[in-house]
Amino acid sequence: MSFELRRVQRLGGASLLLLGAAATSASAQESAQDKSSTELPAVTVTAPSPIVRRAAVVPSRTAGRGTRTARVRSRERTAEAAPAASAPAAAPQQGVLPIVTNQFATVTVVPNEEIRREGGGQLGDLLFSKPGITGSSFAPGASSRPIIRGLDVNRVGIVENGTNANGASDLGEDHFVPVDPLATNQVEVIRGPAALRYGSMSIGGVVAATNNRIPDALPSCAAAPFQTYGLPTKAPLATATSSPCLTAETRTSFDSVNRGVETGILLDGGGNNFAIHADAYGRNTSDYYIPGYPYRFDNTRPVGSRQPNSASQADGASIGGSYFFYGGFIGAAITQNDALYHIPGIDGADHQTRIDAHQTKITMKGEYRPDAAAIDAVRFWAGATDYRHNEIGLADPADLNSDGIRQTFTNKEQEVRVEVQLMPFNARFAEVTTAFGLQAGHQELTAPSPDDPGSLFNGLWNPNHNMREAGYVFNELKFTDTTKAQVAGRIEHVDLSGSTPNFPADFLPNGDPLASMARNLHFTPKSGSVGLIQQLPYDLVGSLTAQYVERAPKPAELFSRGAHDATATFDIGNPNLTIETAKTVEVGLRKATGPFRFEATAYYTRFDNFIFRRLTGVMCGEDFASCGAPDAELNQAVYSQRNAIFRGGEFQSQIDVGPLYGGIWGFENQFDIVRATFTDGTNVPRIPPARIGGGLFWRDSNWLTRINLLHAFPQSNVAEIAETPTPGYNLLKAEVSYKTKLDPNVFGAREMYAGLVGNNLLNEKIRNSVSYNKDEVLMPGIGVRAFANFKF
Numbered sequence: 175m176s177f178e179l180r181r182v183q184r185l186g187g188a189s190l191l192l193l194g195a196a197a198t199s200a201s202a203q204e205s206a207q208d209k210s211s212t213e214l215p216a217v218t219v220t221a222p223s224p225i226v227r228r229a230a231v232v233p234s235r236t237a238g239r240g241t242r243t244a245r246v247r248s249r250e251r252t253a254e255a256a257p258a259a260s261a262p263a264a265a266p267q268q269g270v271l272p273i274v275t276n277q278f279a280t281v282t283v284v285p286n287e288e289i290r291r292e293g294g295g296q297l298g299d300l301l302f303s304k305p306g307i308t309g310s311s312f313a314p315g316a317s318s319r320p321i322i323r324g325l326d327v328n329r330v331g332i333v334e335n336g337t338n339a340n341g342a343s344d345l346g347e348d349h350f351v352p353v354d355p356l357a358t359n360q361v362e363v364i365r366g367p368a369a370l371r372y373g374s375m376s377i378g379g380v381v382a383a384t385n386n387r388i389p390d391a392l393p394s395c396a397a398a399p400f401q402t403y404g405l406p407t408k409a410p411l412a413t414a415t416s417s418p419c420l421t422a423e424t425r426t427s428f429d430s431v432n433r434g435v436e437t438g439i440l441l442d443g444g445g446n447n448f449a450i451h452a453d454a455y456g457r458n459t460s461d462y463y464i465p466g467y468p469y470r471f472d473n474t475r476p477v478g479s480r481q482p483n484s485a486s487q488a489d490g491a492s493i494g495g496s497y498f499f500y501g502g503f504i505g506a507a508i509t510q511n512d513a514l515y516h517i518p519g520i521d522g523a524d525h526q527t528r529i530d531a532h533q534t535k536i537t538m539k540g541e542y543r544p545d546a547a548a549i550d551a552v553r554f555w556a557g558a559t560d561y562r563h564n565e566i567g568l569a570d571p572a573d574l575n576s577d578g579i580r581q582t583f584t585n586k587e588q589e590v591r592v593e594v595q596l597m598p599f600n601a602r603f604a605e606v607t608t609a610f611g612l613q614a615g616h617q618e619l620t621a622p623s624p625d626d627p628g629s630l631f632n633g634l635w636n637p638n639h640n641m642r643e644a645g646y647v648f649n650e651l652k653f654t655d656t657t658k659a660q661v662a663g664r665i666e667h668v669d670l671s672g673s674t675p676n677f678p679a680d681f682l683p684n685g686d687p688l689a690s691m692a693r694n695l696h697f698t699p700k701s702g703s704v705g706l707i708q709q710l711p712y713d714l715v716g717s718l719t720a721q722y723v724e725r726a727p728k729p730a731e732l733f734s735r736g737a738h739d740a741t742a743t744f745d746i747g748n749p750n751l752t753i754e755t756a757k758t759v760e761v762g763l764r765k766a767t768g769p770f771r772f773e774a775t776a777y778y779t780r781f782d783n784f785i786f787r788r789l790t791g792v793m794c795g796e797d798f799a800s801c802g803a804p805d806a807e808l809n810q811a812v813y814s815q816r817n818a819i820f821r822g823g824e825f826q827s828q829i830d831v832g833p834l835y836g837g838i839w840g841f842e843n844q845f846d847i848v849r850a851t852f853t854d855g856t857n858v859p860r861i862p863p864a865r866i867g868g869g870l871f872w873r874d875s876n877w878l879t880r881i882n883l884l885h886a887f888p889q890s891n892v893a894e895i896a897e898t899p900t901p902g903y904n905l906l907k908a909e910v911s912y913k914t915k916l917d918p919n920v921f922g923a924r925e926m927y928a929g930l931v932g933n934n935l936l937n938e939k940i941r942n943s944v945s946y947n948k949d950e951v952l953m954p955g956i957g958v959r960a961f962a963n964f965k966f
Contacts, residue, residue, distance in 0.1 A: 268878035268913060269871055271828035271842065273766035273773050275715040278660050278705030279366020280762060280775045280824065282307065286359045290963055291911055291931055293355065293427055293436075295457060295488060297332065297381055300355050303884050303905065305824035305846040306775075307363060308862045311942040312347040312740065314953055315432065315459055316486035316515035317529075319343045319351055321944055322363065323777070324820060324848045324861045325378030328728045328785070333372060334358075334383045337537045337557035338615075340587045341511075345619070345634075345730055347946055348740035349563070349583070352511040352533045354490060356425060356438045356455045358383045366719050366760060367703035370664045371611065371646055374699050374725040377756045386442060388505040388539050389449035389496045393442045395419040418445030422966040425455070431933065431957025432484075434459035447498045451507070456489040461516075465937040465955035481952060482523035486515035494537075504540035511535070519950040521739065524571040527580075531563030550595045550607075561585040565739070581633065581739075582622060589615040604651040604659075613644040619729055634745065635733040636690070638672030656709035661702075668697040668726040672733040674749050675798070681746060681790060681812055683799050693749045695732065699724035713767040721758040727751040731785055731813045737796050741946045743787065743811040744794035744801065751815060755782040769840075772827035779820040786858065788814035789895040809896050818858055822848035828871075837874030842882070843867060849891070859893035860944045863902065878929075881908040889943040900943035906935040923964040931959045 274281040282304055284292075294300040298309025298318030309318035310326060322330050332339040334353045341352040355361070362382045369376040420443040427436050438455030461480040494507025510533070517527040538556040562584045569576040593611035600606075621634040646664035653659065675688040705719040734745035760777040793806035800806050826844040845866045850858035869882030884907075889900040911929025918924045933954070934940065940953035 268911065269873045269880060271771050271826065273764050273771050275764050275766045276707070277364075277366070277368065278707060278717055278719050279364075279368065279760050280306070280773065281365070281368075282363040284361040287911075287913070287927065289355050289358060289361065290425065290927060290961060291909060291929060293429070293931070293959055293961065295354070295356075295436075295459070295486065297351050297353060297355065297361065297383065300361065301363065301381070303865075303867070304363070305826050305844045305865075306822070306848070308942070308944060310347050311945045311951075311953065312947060313350075313484065313486070313515060313517055314951075315434070315462065316484075316488075316513070317343075317348055317350045317517075319347070320363070320381045321862065322365065322379040322381075323822060324850050324858070324944075326944070328375055328731070329378040329725070331369065331372045331376035331380040332383075333380060335385065335388060335537060336382075336539060336555040336591075337535075338372075338559075338587070338589060340535065340557065340559035340585060340589075341531075341533055341561050342563065342583045342585050344728070345583060345585075345621075346738065346740045348517050348529065348565075350488075350513045350515065350529070350531060352513075352531075352535075352561070353383045354455060354457075354488065354511065355383075356436055356457065357385055357387075357440075357453055357490060357492070359385045366758075367648075367660060367662050367705050367721060370662055370701055370703060370721075370723070371648070373613070373642070373644065374664070374666060374701055374723055375728070377723050377725055377754075385453075386440070386451045387453070387492045387494045387507040387509060388537060389442065389444070389451050389494070390503060390505070390539075390541075392444040392449045392498065393419060393421050395421060419443060424964045424966075425961075426963075427959055427961035429459070429957055429959045431954045431959075432459040432462035448495060449498070449505075450493075450495040452491075452493045454489075454491040457487065459486050461485050462954045463957065464939075464952040465934075466939050466952075481518050481954075483516040483526065483528075484518040484951075486513070488513040488515070501544060502540065502542035504538075506536070506538040509533075509535045509537070517740070519947045521742070522567075525567040525569075526577070527565065527567035527739070529563050529565050531561075533559060533561040535559045546597075548597055550597045552592075552594050554590070554592045556590050558588045559585065561587075582620075583634075584620045585617065587615065587617045589613070598652075601651075604653045607650045607652075608647065610647040611645070613642075613646070615642045616640070617729075634736045634738055635729065635747070636673050638670065638729045638733050640729055641669040643667050658707045660705040662704075663700075663702045665700045666698065666726070668699070670695045670697075670727075670729060670732060672729060674733050674747055675735055677735075677746060677798070681810060682792065682802055688798065693732065695727075695749065697726035697753055699726050699753050713765055715764045715766075717760075717762040717764070719758075719760045721756070721760075723756045723758070725754045725756070727754070727785060727813075734813065735798075737794070737808055738811075741787075741811070742808055743789075744798075744808040745787070746810065746812045748813040748815075751785060751813065752783050754785050754815070756780070757782075769830040770827065771829075772825070774823070774825045776823040777821065781818040781820070783815040784818040784852075784858075785813060785815055786818075787811040789893070791895050817853040818850060819853065820848060820850045820858075822846070834872060835874075837872055837877065839870070839872040841868060841870050842880075843869075844884075851891075857891045857893055859897050860946075861889070861891065862944050863887045863889035863900065867905075876914050877910070877912055879910045882906070886940075898949060900941050900948060901939075903938045903940040904936055905938065905940065908932045908935060918966070923966050925965040926962070927964075928962040929960075931961070933957050933959065 268287055272283040292300055295315040296318040298320050301307045301320050302309045306323050308321050311318045327344045339353050342349040343351045363379055365379040369380045372380050423440045425438040436457040440453040443450050461484045463479055464481045490511045492507055492509040496503050496505030513531045515529055536558045541553045543551045564579045565581040567580050591613040595609040598605050598607045617640040620637045644666040648662040651659045671694045673690045673692050676691050678684050701723040703721040708716045710716055732747045732749050734747035738745045756779055758779040762775040764773045765771055790810045792801055792810040794801040794808045794810045795806045801810055824846040828842040830838045830840040847864040850861045864887045867884035871880035884905040886903050888902040892899055909931040913927045916923050916926055934956050937956040941948040
């Protein structure tokens with residue numbers, strides 16, 4: 175069957191509600207030890223801190239507002255990127271390891287330039303090799319969700335510009351994440367107390383992607399007359415308006431491993447208190463090469479050297495704008511994400527399984543800083559999503575005419591968040607800054623059967639509803655210039671309604687007819703955290719956090735009652751699930767300045783009533799009556815609860831050894847491990863292996879070259895039923911990139927960034943231990959990616 179992309183652009187129709195997710199930032203700090211150091215590029219962390227210290231570029235009301243602005247400036251952002259020692263005159267601007275030192279737990283930052291080098295069609299692909307993080311890799315390049323410290327789906331949040339991604343990636347491992355790295359400027363992985371503001375579904379952490387789809391500042395070419403809050407200057411604020419201008423950026427790449435081509439264009443303009451943004455992107459890949467299989471030819475085409483049924487296509491577009499007024503801004507955007515991709519694996523290839531997905535999302539955010547003695551800022555974020563995908567394939571592999579829709583998923587979701595940050599006040603023992611917020615959201619999920627929508631088992635679940643309201647508060651206490659603490663709390667109320675069959679206690683058919691039973695469930699999870707940051711000698715920063723987080727079950731865990739082809743399971747939800755509780759202690763030590771930069775973290779989490787899919791050992795077909803049949807192919811999986819313990823740690827470092835040919839050379843390394851067991855000593859399923867890696871780099875103001883080897887140890891700590899051990903692997907990567915300013919009068923563009931990246935250069939057979947289809951799907955083999963970005 176031909177692989178054609180049939181796009182239905184549905185930019186509109188979604189209801190607009192309010193959502194809030196605060197954004198913070200961090201800027202570069204000065205090195206006190208080495209005045210001759212070269213300043214590294216600033217890293218802007220937009221999500222983790224609950225106390226926001228950045229405002230949009232806004233015009234001043236009057237000259238007298240300088241007093242108000244000075245109060246804002248007095249709380250400048252602390253640094254995550256810092257000067258490097260012993261640098262030559264040419265400032266190295268690429269490849270510097272970003273270490274975040276002002277947060278209460280580990281924050282992993284992937285800056286814009288690294289995203290452009292690494293590429294990847296999914297966030298899980300982009301983050302695959304980061305310490306403590308990997309991807310689900312169900313369909314590499316097309317469907318891969320981030321996994322943090324062995325936790326995924328309902329314990330890892332994914333947000334874009336502060337609003338939830340709101341697709342269906344948490345409902346099935348074969349579902350794509352509707353946040354494309356091609357349209358993303360930066361990604362942060364947030365762990366610890368800061369994740370509380372996004373909800374109790376983020377026990378493992380939050381993956382926050384940011385772009386300029388809702389501008390929070392005028393373009394630099396139009397922003398000269400305006401002033402940014404937090405700038406370290408005492409110059410009076412100007413009141414003039416700006417002249418209109420427009421900037422553009424193109425992003426293109428080619429990947430040899432899948433003959434993939436991707437391209438995108440981003441436009442930013444502004445003037446007279448308005449800023450606009452528009453972007454569009456597209457990606458097309460073929461079945462990717464895999465190692466270890468010899469070429470054979472059929473009709474002059476090589477076959478057998480590619481992962482069958484792994485091709486993909488994706489595209490998207492967005493348009494948004496903001497209006498800047500005295501003291502703040504308000505903006506909105508509408509975004510369309512579309513994907514058509516194949517599902518690799520034996521069954522997927524036999525049935526030519528593919529997913530045709532569409533998402534329309536409307537988002538809105540704003541900020542206002544009033545002239546008030548008590549209120550520093552009021553912010554809101556809002557979003558509404560209409561998502562739908564069809565799972566298409568052959569009902570009979572031998573009959574090409576049996577192609578059709580096998581399953582449909584829909585998700586209609588709305589969220590609102592409003593947050594107020596108070597001015598700092600002196601409590602004698604500390605300077606206290608408080609931020610509190612309210613959040614509400616509604617979700618409607620359906621997964622009916624196209625053949626028989628009213629059937630009790632055709633489809634994964636009947637329509638269900640999920641309503642959440644929450645309130646939270648963060649208090650940051652600055653005891654001294656070197657000691658800071660945080661106390662935070664959150665309370666939610668969750669209402670879930672749906673239906674499930676009255677399954678027998680042993681989950682085996684006994685001849686009795688099943689009836690659908692309505693379920694209306696209510697939960698009130700409560701969470702809290704405390705944290706401490708202490709600056710230490712030698713530019714070291716230590717942190718200690720403790721969390722208590724409760725999580726209500728999600729609809730899929732409660733109401734599932736049918737075949738789930740992606741995981742090869744027959745899922746049975748458990749309406750008797752109770753609140754899951756996680757108690758975590760994390761300790762960290764970081765250094766962001768000087769020639770040696772590093773980050774070390776250790777953590778311990780005790781889960782009470784940990785929710786997971788428990789394989790019963792029974793095999794099922796497409797309906798419950800087939801469970802126990804000798805020729806059934808799906809593992810019966812019942813959502814269950816047990817106590818579990820997760821413990822582990824991460825380390826990464828970068829050392830600038832010294833000058834070489836006008837630049838700096840050095841080496842970097844990393845290590846991560848997570849061990850997860852139930853309290854009886856048996857293994858939690860699908861846990862990533864321990865990994866260790868390192869490499870060499872050389873960089874100057876224009877060039878970056880590096881080579882890295884990541885070794886993953888074998889994973890033999892597997893679940894007792896239906897999980898196989900995974901062999902280790904060596905992942906060798908090398909890259910060279912070049913960044914330079916251009917003369918627009920000669921080249922048309924004002925900046926170029928281009929390079930080559932080699933992936934899996936040893937052409938190893940890599941299987942991802944956390945992937946459900948690891949025994950049938952290899953990760954891509956050797957390949958070279960070429961990319962070029964131009965700014966106009």
